[in-house]
Amino acid sequence: MLEEIRIYAMERMYRMLLEGQSWGNLKICSSIRLKISKLKKQQRFWGVIPSGVQKYEVRIGNDGYAVDLNNNTCGCRSWQVSGIPCVYAVAVISYLNRNAEDYVAPWFHTTMFLTCYNHTINPLNGSSMWPEAPYMKPLPPQKRRLPGRPTLKRKKDQSEMESKGKRRHTISKAGSVNRCTICRERGHNRSTCPTRPADVASTSRPKNKKPKKCKVEPVQVDPVQADPVDPVQVPAPNVEPIQADPVDPVQVPHVEPVDDPAPHVEPVQVDDPHPNVDVPAQPVATRKRIRKYSERITKIGLRRKVLKKEGSTGHNPMVLE
Known part of the structure; x- marks a missing residue:
């Protein structure tokens, strides 16, 4: 490479x-001359307004650009970037009857x-004349398995691809030369061979004609009448029923339940893990609130019992009189 x-x-x-x-x-260069010739055709739509010494304003409608011929600059910045005068600079140069090629960058x-x-x-000489190096020749890279499922089908040639909307299942014979099987000459086949005898039939047939199909007429066959066959009557065998012997039930002895008293377990006394810690007593206000709440619950319970005996359900028992 x-x-x-x-x-x-x-x-x-x-x-x-x-x-x-x-x-x-x-x-x-010739390619730059072609670009400038195209810009000369486009510059005729722009109007040039002189502003000062080598400074002009090029306008068309509401669009305007300032051009400075001393510094080779334009408001569109295309002249500064490419080094080739833009269409606005060419309009100013044509307005002054000057040659635009004089303002092209020197490169x-x-x-x-x-x-x-x-x-x-x-x-250089060919590789056969190169001096041999004392180093080992580089080896090809190791073969690695590509990601994805490996392809099993071969890559087909362009002539085997689809052409003109028809699928080609065989290789095209374009460019191949026919050989006659009779005279062994090239350029024709046995159907057009000039030395073919008259008694040899041609194996080729026209492409558009199809072989005629033979019509097969149906044959009428008389139905065969089968002789009636008398059914064979087989007498049913006399089978006596088998009587099973009576089986005595198994007598299971009665076992009286045994009272197994549960063992007596003595309670285990657990020592206080914090014997030296004093538990603070509840304040007086808290004790009064607890006592008042317990009395209220007792009254509510008594009220519910009375209402339940009387059978009244419309009165709210939670409201005390």
Whole structure:
């Protein structure tokens, strides 16, 4: 691949050098001349208004751009970036009856083009004449399994692909030469062979004609009448029923339950884990609130019992009188 790149670059540099020499006395490159000629056709729609020394304003409707010929600048900044006068600068240059090629950047001149391609790449001998290196030859990369399911079908040729909406299941015979099976000559087959005897029938048939199908007439067959067959009567066998012997029930002895008294377990006394900690007594207000709440619950319970005996359900027992 590197050799192909070197050969391509060597040939291109020589070809571009010949092209630059064919321009003759042209000041700028031919491709830049074509761009400027197109801009000269577009600049006629713009109006130029002089503002000062080498400063102008180019307008069309509400759009306007400032052009400075001394600094080679324009309000659109295209002239500064590319080095080629934009359509607004060309309008100003045409307004002054000057040549737009004089305002092109110097790196687009013919002399600069010839200087760039003046150098050449020297030719080299083939790889068979290269000196052998004492190092080991590089090995190909290891074969690795690609991600995804491996392909089993082969890659088909372009002639095997679909063409004109029809699927091609066979390889095309375009370019192949026919050989006759009678005279063994090329250029024709046995159906068009001039030396074919008259008694040899041609195996080929027209493509558009289909072989005729033979019509088969149905044959009428008389139905066969089968003789009636008398059914055979087989007498049923006399089978006596089998009587099973009576089985005595198994007598299970009665077992009286045994009272197993539960063992007596003495309570375990647990020592206080914090014997030296004094538990604070409840305040007086808390004790009064608890006593009042317990009395209220007692009254509610008594009230419910009375109402339940009387059978009244409409009165709310939670409300005390």
